[in-house]
Amino acid sequence: MKRLLGVALGILTAIGGFLDIGDLVTNAVVGSRFGLSLAWVVAVGVVGICLFAQMSGRVAAVSGRATFEIIRERLGPRAAGANLTASFLINLLTLTAEIGGIALALQLASSVEPRLWIPVAALAVWLVVWRAKFSIMENVTGLLGLTLVVFAVALFLLHPPWGELATQALQPTVPSQEGHASYWYYAIALFGAAMTPYEVFFFSSGAIEERWTVKDIGQSRLNVLVGFPFGGVLSVAIAACAAVVLLPRHVEVSSLSQIVLPVALAGGKLALAVVIVGIVAATMGAALETSLSSGYTLAQFFGWSWGKFRRPAQAARFHLTMIVGIVVATGVLMTSVDPIKVTEFSVVFSAVALPLTYLPILLVANDPEYMGEHVNGRATNAVALVYLVVILAASLAAIPLMIVTGAGS
Amino acid sequence: MSPRLRRSARPFPDDEALPEAPRPAGLVLDARLHLLDRQTLDVDGRPVATVDDLELGAPGSTSLSGDDTVLVAALLSGPVLATRVFGGRPPSSRLHRIDWRHVTDVGTTVRLGVHGEELDVLWVERWVRDHVIGRIPGGRHDPG
Numbered sequence: 312m313k314r315l316l317g318v319a320l321g322i323l324t325a326i327g328g329f330l331d332i333g334d335l336v337t338n339a340v341v342g343s344r345f346g347l348s349l350a351w352v353v354a355v356g357v358v359g360i361c362l363f364a365q366m367s368g369r370v371a372a373v374s375g376r377a378t379f380e381i382i383r384e385r386l387g388p389r390a391a392g393a394n395l396t397a398s399f400l401i402n403l404l405t406l407t408a409e410i411g412g413i414a415l416a417l418q419l420a421s422s423v424e425p426r427l428w429i430p431v432a433a434l435a436v437w438l439v440v441w442r443a444k445f446s447i448m449e450n451v452t453g454l455l456g457l458t459l460v461v462f463a464v465a466l467f468l469l470h471p472p473w474g475e476l477a478t479q480a481l482q483p484t485v486p487s488q489e490g491h492a493s494y495w496y497y498a499i500a501l502f503g504a505a506m507t508p509y510e511v512f513f514f515s516s517g518a519i520e521e522r523w524t525v526k527d528i529g530q531s532r533l534n535v536l537v538g539f540p541f542g543g544v545l546s547v548a549i550a551a552c553a554a555v556v557l558l559p560r561h562v563e564v565s566s567l568s569q570i571v572l573p574v575a576l577a578g579g580k581l582a583l584a585v586v587i588v589g590i591v592a593a594t595m596g597a598a599l600e601t602s603l604s605s606g607y608t609l610a611q612f613f614g615w616s617w618g619k620f621r622r623p624a625q626a627a628r629f630h631l632t633m634i635v636g637i638v639v640a641t642g643v644l645m646t647s648v649d650p651i652k653v654t655e656f657s658v659v660f661s662a663v664a665l666p667l668t669y670l671p672i673l674l675v676a677n678d679p680e681y682m683g684e685h686v687n688g689r690a691t692n693a694v695a696l697v698y699l700v701v702i703l704a705a706s707l708a709a710i711p712l713m714i715v716t717g718a719g720s
Numbered sequence: 721m722s723p724r725l726r727r728s729a730r731p732f733p734d735d736e737a738l739p740e741a742p743r744p745a746g747l748v749l750d751a752r753l754h755l756l757d758r759q760t761l762d763v764d765g766r767p768v769a770t771v772d773d774l775e776l777g778a779p780g781s782t783s784l785s786g787d788d789t790v791l792v793a794a795l796l797s798g799p800v801l802a803t804r805v806f807g808g809r810p811p812s813s814r815l816h817r818i819d820w821r822h823v824t825d826v827g828t829t830v831r832l833g834v835h836g837e838e839l840d841v842l843w844v845e846r847w848v849r850d851h852v853i854g855r856i857p858g859g860r861h862d863p864g
Contacts, residue, residue: 374828376759383770384757388805391757441856444864614759614770614797615845616836623859625766627849630859681828 321530324453325538330545331597332412333405333504333658335590336651338546339570340719341497342553343562345486347479350547352498356505357543359698361535363506363669364514366676366687366695368531371518374681378515379611381681382671394667395612399605401664402509404657406601407640410436411650412594415567420587426645433641436598440633445520445619452596458589463548465577471555479554480547496712496719499705500655503662505546506702509604511668516607520620525685552577565651605636655718663709665702673699749826751792759829760795760818762836768818769797769841771830773804775817792820795830797841816841 341349371377383391413436414428421428439448485494523531552573553564562569567590575583603619610617610629617629644650673695676687687695713719749755751774760768773796794817803810818832818839825831836842853859 376828380759380770384759387757388772388801392805442858442863447864610767612770613801614767616767619863622862623856624849624854627845627853630853631848 318530318533320450321534322538322541323457324450325534326541326545327453327456327459327592328449328596328600329539329542330456330459330593331405331507332408332594332650332654333507333597333661334542334546335412335549335567335570335593336564336654337497337500337504337658338549339553339557340564340655341501342550343557343564343569344489345494345497346554346558347476347547347551348483348486349494349498349501350480350550351483352501353505353543353546353550355701356502357539358694359502359701360506360510361539362691362694362698363511363672364539365532365535366691367511367515367672368518368523368535369528369685370672370676370681371515372523372528372531373525373683373685374675375519376681377519377607377611378512378668378672379608380614381675382668383612385671385674391612395608397664397667398508398512399608401657401660402512402601402604402608403636403640404653404660405507405509406598406605406636407643408650408654408657409594409598409601410637410640411644411648411653412567413591413598414644415650416587416590416594419567419571420584420591425650426647429641429644432595432598433637436595436602437634437637439595439599440602440619440637441623441630445517448599448619449517449596452592452599455592456589456596458585459545459549459593461574461578461582461585461589462545462552465574465582466548466551466555468577469552469555469573471551476551476554490716492712492716493719495708496659496716499662499709499712500658500719502705503660503665503709504658505543506665507658507661508664508668509601509661511672512604512607513600515672516603516611516617520618522620528685565649567651602633602637606630606633659709659713659718662705664706666699666706669699669702754826755792755795755830758826760797760832761829762832762839763824763834764836766836768832768836768839771795772797772801775815793817794819795823798844816843 338353367378370381374381379391379395382394385391386394410429410432411425413432414425417423417428417432418425485491518527518531549570553570556562556573556576557564557569562572564570571583571586571590574586578585606629607617609615609632610626613628615628616626618626623630643653673687675681676695677692679686755771755774758771760771762768774792775794775796776790777793794815796815796817798816800810800815818841822832822834823830824833832839837846
């Protein structure tokens with residue numbers, strides 16, 4: 312019974328933890344401009360993140376070594392240093408977007424200026440990182456994040472033209488008012504939002520925080536393979552809500568209030584309250600994961616002592632890194648930069664950086680010195696190679712498309 | 721690393737017969753593959769540092785002639801990483817060493833037989849702990 316509860320809890324937190332500000336914003340923007348014609352990208356992204364998270368979790372569980380230790384060891388200090396710089400900066404960008412997301416959600420609930428909420432949100436993130444237990448942090452934000460199911464409920468309440476939505480999703484065409492370049496630019500953004508690299512740093516380091524062993528591989532695989540696809544369904548529900556409500560009215564999404572508008576229309580005040588709780592939980596969870604990831608990547612590259620299972624004093628430089636990261640993110644937000652814009656950039660740069668983490672993990676998952684008998688099977692490797700091509704293509708095309716489309720505008 | 725040479729420009733004849741590689745008994749370690757960039761753990765399993773470079777030769781002596789037997793004297797960590805990435809060589813007095821005699825096992829990590837507290841390489845960690853992190857309330861308590 313206890314084991315069953317553990318499995319259920321793992322799957323539920325994986326669903327709730329899948330969505331972050333990147334998924335919320337990108338799906339709503341895409342839904343309001345392209346309908347469901349990019350839903351296939353979410354499917355591609357979900358399969359990719361399942362594969363990737365499952366591999367890095369297995370590497371961490373079997374070898375006891377986290378992602379960035381391995382990247383350093385495989386690529387040497389020069390290439391790994393360049394990789395660290397890119398990953399760390401993009402992670403910081405994502406952290407900025409997430410803290411901004413918390414502030415925007417709190418603004419929706421209270422009508423208080425986001426710049427008053429930003430320091431409060433940042434302090435809350437730091438306090439949890441500083442004091443809370445890893446498992447409690449994961450479970451609370453994951454379970455509360457599940458309230459984003461309200462997007463799926465709202466979709467039903469809106470009585471959408473199901474046939475039309477299905478046609479858009481299954482026979483994707485570029486809408487007449489949009490260019491092909493914008494279509495592919497948003498395809499890459501959506502892919503980057505689903506497969507954000509920080510999830511991998513976090514997943515592999517989290518496996519070590521929770522002291523996974525070979526015995527836990529099955530459970531982690533189940534969490535990922537069941538939880539993430541449901542998270543993907545929620546992503547599509549967000550896009551569908553935007554497609555039903557915002558697309559016909561030619562509303563271009565540029566604020567959080569527009570993202571939640573379909574939910575408020577369908578379910579009224581109660582649904583709005585629920586969705587705000589969900590967004591606060593999802594962005595809070597992701598802010599915690601990204602601030603921890605900033606500490607994980609740096610500490611693992613330099614070989615410092617790290618981990619939330621240790622007292623802060625026993626992982627001093629790890630905690631100092633996170634404090635500096637949170638302070639920098641807060642500073643950037645206090646310049647009144649628009650968090651929604653930051654989010655849009657962060658998902659695209661995530662797509663650019665994906666090969667940097669994906670390739671070393673793939674190599675080590677095939678290395679018997681680390682993995683013994685748990686190296687990748689043939690089927691996994693076949694899919695992994697296909698994804699290597701997809702990830703490389705997305706990474707190379709992202710910046711040129713960003714320039715051509717003027718970042719999608 | 722080394723520039724590629726054209727076949728005709730190689731400094732040895734094309735058909736030169738190479739001697740058999742020696743096959744010593746026991747465990748063979750490749751310094752690049754098994755030591756450099758590996759995580760070191762102290763006797764309690766706590767991370768100490770990543771091996772950023774190696775000091776070769778007898779400890780203290782800086783000059784090596786061509787036919788000396790080269791020994792790994794110490795694992796190096798800290799600022800020496802910068803010289804490994806950008807080139808150059810820090811003065812010997814600036815190196816933070818972990819003596820090779822403290823190494824007990826080399827696997828996917830390098831294990832040491834001493835406590836990290838006793839090692840010079842951890843001075844930054846101790847400084848940050850004593851002056852910053854340890855002074856913030858709750859910094860010395862278990863999480864949760």
